[in-house]
Amino acid sequence: MSEEVELKLKRKIQIVVVTAMSLFFVLVTVVVFQFAIRINQEMQIRALARDNARLEQQIEQAKDEEEYFNSPGFKYDYSLRHLNRGRPGDIVIL
Numbered sequence: 001m002s003e004e005v006e007l008k009l010k011r012k013i014q015i016v017v018v019t020a021m022s023l024f025f026v027l028v029t030v031v032v033f034q035f036a037i038r039i040n041q042e043m044q045i046r047a048l049a050r051d052n053a054r055l056e057q058q059i060e061q062a063k064d065e066e067e068y069f070n071s072p073g074f075k076y077d078y079s080l081r082h083l084n085r086g087r088p089g090d091i092v093i094l
Contacts, residue, residue: 068074
């Protein structure tokens with residue numbers, strides 16, 4: 001083989017190796033970013049699930065309070081505390 005043909009072959013091999021390494025680098029970078037995005041999404045899912053549970057608890061508590069505020073017991077307790085209609089010994093539920 002002549003030196004010119006050998007030099008062209010070396011350059012082609014160098015181009016193939018550089019291209020393969022560049023492609024490998026791009027693929028590794030994409031995979032790393034995909035894992036980072038997935039981990040972030042899983043953390044968001046957990047945070048949203050915690051928020052959802054907390055909101056469900058608050059809704060349940062609000063329903064209980066609404067039930068109490070609509071009851072005759074609340075009206076009686078309110079009149080004892082704020083309208084001074086109580087008698088000595090009356091117990092007010094807080």
